[in-house]
Structures are given as structure tokens and as C-alpha cells.
Amino acid sequence: MGRYAAMVSGPAGSGKSTFCTALITHAQSIGRNVHLFNLDPAAERFEYEPSIDIKELITLEDVMEEMRLGPNGGLIYCFEYLLDNLDWLEDQLGQFDDDYIIIDCPGQIELYTHFPIMSRLISVLQQQFNFRICACYLLESQFMDDKTKYFAGVLSAMSAMINLEVPHLNLMSKMDLVAKGETGDAIQTGRRREMERYFDPDPLLLVDEVNSKTNPRFHALNQAVVQLIEDFSMVSFMPLDVTDEDSVGSVLSHIDNALQYGEDEEPKEPKDMDMGDFEE
Template sequence: MGRYAVLVSGPAGSGKSTFCSALITHAQSIGRNVHLFNLDPAAERFEFQPSIDIKELISLEDVMEELKLGPNGGLIYCFEYLLDNLDWLDEELGQYDDDYIIIDCPGQIELYTHFPIMSRLVTLLSRTYNFKICATYLLESQFMDDKTKYFAGVLSAMSAMINLEVPHLNILSKMDLVERGETGEEAKAGRRREMERYLDPDPLLLAGEVNAKTNPKFHSLNQALVQLIEDFSMVSFMPLDVTSEESVGSILSHIDNAIQYGEDEEPKEPKDMDGGDFQD
């Protein structure tokens, strides 16, 4: 039997928890056995009650109060504590076989881009607990209107891909808000055409737009970063509209392909193979 996990990561406010809820709703509608794993020790509200919750082990609020740490330092401590108490994780994960675990992560992007803590956890889930993992990285689609933020988002997505080293899907979230305020089909169609530039970004094209908004002394750095993105040619995005079941289903299908969902299932014999109802 297979064990599958989807890591939902990205900056704060990018819509991770909303995406988790949409995934769960859609997965349940097609008969999936799916569970939410809350990996954010500061999370307070959930649309679906987590089956596994890190706050049962440690909470960011308690750490900040008792150890006098700030939010970022406290979060790092929480994850180090988790990795030092694997008996809790072992007990929580042990009961899930042939299940789909959706892991809602914190919004501090340092955890995915350059700190080794999240990559250690991903390696642990993969090698020790035999989960097939796909990481998703959400970037808010409204960043398209601020080219410098979008540029930074592409860089952070690429850094997360390199750091986590698992099958990865980048997602432009909140697409239902992109056309909001546009009037008329022509205006909406123009907005959609503009959006397509950002799904498969051409960094060399974006460089000029970014340079137009930044100090000239940074232009050489911008060009070097753009060339880095171009050389790796790793980053592309899928659009996500959580109000559209087709959009959520399409992303789930890509996740399934990435983790080879269902390939470990035993083949089932067709009902008519015994020939009882077969007529020549």
C-alpha cells in the first residue's frame, strides 16, 4: 500500500490553508481517504480539523512566552523540537497507510529556501516513513501587478525547489481575484493573455520591467539573477482558482502524477473475468 503526502508551502498570505481546504473538499468528493496535517505551530483556525497537529506537541505561543524568543526564532525552535521528538511523529503517522496526507506549512519562506530544517523533515518523511511527497509552492497571483515582488517570488520558488529536492509544483494562487474589477469580455480576455506571461516566466523579458522600478546600482545584480533563472529554466506556474472545482482537480491530477498516486495498488480482477455472464 502507498503512503502519499502533499507539502503546501509558500509565503504568508499566499492562500495555503485555503488551498488545503479546497484540496480536501475535492479529494473527499472523489472518494479519497485524505487527512490534514497542521505543521504550523502558530495556526489557530481550521476549516477542517487536523488529523495530526504539531500544536499537540508544541506551540509557537508557548515557546515565545517561555523562552523569550521572537516569531522566527521560536518557529525554528519548534521544528528542532519536532525533529528531536520523533517518537511523537512516529505515533501520529503510524496509523496512516494508503492515505493522502495534506501538510499545511508555516508562511516563513526561510524554512523552504535556505534553512535545512524543512528539507530534513521531507527527507525523514520520504526515507523513514516511506511517503511519496510532492511539494507545492504558492505565490499570490496579484504579485503580477508588482514586477519586483513577482521577480522575488520566482527566485524564492526556485530556491525552494533546489532546497527540498522532491517533485515540485509551483502555483499562482487567488486567480479568482485576477479579473475582479475588469468589465467586459475583451478586458477580461486581455487580462488572461497578460497572465499567461507569468505562468511560464521569461526572466529576460521581465528584467527590463524590474530595472525600471529599481535603483540603477542594482541593475547588474538583477541581470545576474535573471540569468540564473534562465540558466536553470526550472520555474513555471499553474493557475489556481479555489472557487473552480476544475482548477483544483487539475492541480490534484498533476500532484498525483508527480507522486505516482495509485501505482502501488494491487490490480483488481474485473468482475466478468470468470465468464459467468459472457456470451459469445
């Protein structure tokens, strides 16, 4: 078998750690051997104890104190330090040869959208440590209530896809909260149909709604932004409800497909059959 890693990224508060927990819980329930890799040097609490933790190498708190850096500069320093100490990373990863690694990343989206830090780390994992990697980018579903935020989220997802250059899955997270407080199957069904147009967005159909809420001076900019999204036509979303095991299972199956999980397994010998079963 190969080595597989799902890199979970996205803005702060989008539900990355909660998704990692749900993904690990579901994977373990179906007999998968999965491990958590905490890649956030500022993370403090975990539902599952990380098998690999960058904080054992370096912490953001120490960097900010000793180097007199702010949170963003300190985070960049932490990743540069990690890339300068690949022997530590190799030692940590060496004990997980045929396992599935879930990588919980920080919430600073600039790491994925325009800084080369994460793309360099991905190259190391692929080329030196022989991992197949799929990136999962989470965007909070409540962004749909504000179309301008939604377009900003789509652009950030597109930028991450271009920057990371690995199989990519965009997830609309916290779907369990979208219909919270609503009652009745008809209402929830209608709300669901309303949400579906955001999963595979047609920005040209949404620009009028954005223009109605923004100053006319920005209408030309809005049009340029949605045209950019339309021209690239890269971004689509899967709904994610971490409280629904079927939803988590569906996401995991898409990750498996992107990673070609299990395709390196040796074919199994067929069981001996009693030829008498075929006799009349």
C-alpha cells in the same frame, strides 16, 4: 498502496490554508480519504479539524514565552523539538497507512529556502515512514503587478525546489482576484493571455519592465538576477483558483502524477463476462 503527502508551503498570505481546505473538499467529493496535518505551531483556525496537529506537541506561543525567543527563533525551536520527538510523529502517522496527507506549513519562507529544517523533516517522512512527498509552493498572483516582487517570488520558489529536493509544483494562487472588478469576456480573455506569460516565465523579456521602475544603479543586478533564473530554467507556475473546482481538480491531478498516486494498487480481477454477448 503507498503513503502519500502533499506539503503546502509558500510565503505568508499566499493562501496556503485556503488551498488546503479547497484540496480536501475536492478530494472528499471524489471519494478520497484525505487528512490535514497542521505543521504550523502558531495556527489558530481551521476549516477542517486537523487529524495531526503539531500544536498537540508544542506551540509557538509557549516557546516564545518560556524560551524568550522571537517568532522566527521560536519556530525553528519548534521544528527542532519535533525532530527530537519522532516517536510522537510516528505514533500520529501510524494510523494513516493508505491515506493521503495534506501538510499545511508555516509561512516563514526561510524554512524552505535555506534552513535545513524542512529538508530534514522530508527525509524522515521518506526514509523512516515511507511517504512519497510532493511540495506545493504558492506565490500570490498579484505579485505579477510588481515585476520586482515577481522575480523575488520566482527566486524563492527556485530556492525551495533546490533545498527540498522532492517533486515540486509551483502554484500562482488567488487567480480569482486578478480579474476582480473587470467585466466582459473580451477583457478577461485579454487579461488571461497577459497572465499566461508569467506561468512559464521568460525573465529576459521582462527585465526592461523591471529596469524602467528601478534606479539605474540596480540595472546590472537586475540583469544578473534574470540571467540566473534563465540559466536554471526550473520554475514554472500553474494557475490556482480555489473557487473553481476544475482548477483545484487539475492541481490535484498534477500532485497525483508527481506522487505516482495509485500505482502501487494491485491489479483488479476483470469481471466475468457473458460470452453470449459476443455471439451473433
